[in-house]
Amino acid sequence: MTTYVLTVDPDIRDLRTADHLLHTLAAELAFPEGVFGCTHLVRGDRPRVALSLTLPSEPLLRTAQERLTPHGHKISRGAPDAMGRAVIYPGxxxxxxxxxxxxxxxxxxxxxxxxxxxxxxxxxxxxxxxxxxxxxxxxxxxxxxxxxxxxxxxxxxxxxxxxxxxxxxx
Known part of the structure; x- marks a missing residue:
């Protein structure tokens, strides 16, 4: 099964805020079943928490990207790493x-x-x-x-x- 992944970098530093933002985005975008929303710890010069959204289709990925861009978050395709902490997932x-x-x-x-x-x-x-x-x-x-x-x-x-x-x- 092909999956489509977006990284959202909202420039936040704590997991609780990242969890809340994932739930807010899921509600605003009305995600269907099968979407994964994860947090990722980004280290380096500017430690922060990035979000990834794994979506089941290319059209849903494009729609999410279009609807998230006006929020001012940095959006890119792909996941920041393979070690995400799942907040939103099936079940x-x-x-x-x-x-x-x-x-x-x-x-x-x-x-x-x-x-x-x-x-x-x-x-x-x-x-x-x-x-x-x-x-x-x-x-x-x-x-x-x-x-x-x-x-x-x-x-x-x-x-x-x-x-x-x-x-x-x-």
Missing amino acids: VATLTGTVTIADVVSGSAIDRVTVLGTPGQPAPDTALVTGDHVRPQWQNGELVLTAMPAVGGTLVPFEVPDPTPCCADH
């Missing part, structure tokens, strides 16, 4: 509350789930408490969710929606 809306690993893999674009500090993959009936914030990352062409053990034998996504900044109490 993400179903990953709310507590779901099983089998539900995650069968009901979304996520290919597999790994657990920090453990070899192999969790059992399909293992519960994942999503916190309504599931951000898998592309790894070697697969969309992989990293989870960590939680209370009662459940798992939670490694990335939390509201992380405590380092040294917050200083």
Whole structure:
């Protein structure tokens, strides 16, 4: 399947703002099912977060490019890198509350789930408490969710929606 990718460089520096912008753009552009919206950390002289949109057709890519250009963001074709963090992807809306690993893999674009500090993959009936914030990352062409053990034998996504900044109490 051919995919069409745009990079949007909105010159922002934090993931929360990037996530919000991706959701705003998806709503404004009325994306169909099958679109991926990812964040990418750009390093170098000007560290920032870029966005990529993977679209299912050339006409949709052209329409998105035309509609995004007036926003003042730098738009280019292709992805900034192969390591995007998926925010919008098929099935993400179903990953709310507590779901099983089998539900995650069968009901979304996520290919597999790994657990920090453990070899192999969790059992399909293992519960994942999503916190309504599931951000898998592309790894070697697969969309992989990293989870960590939680209370009662459940798992939670490694990335939390509201992380405590380092040294917050200083």
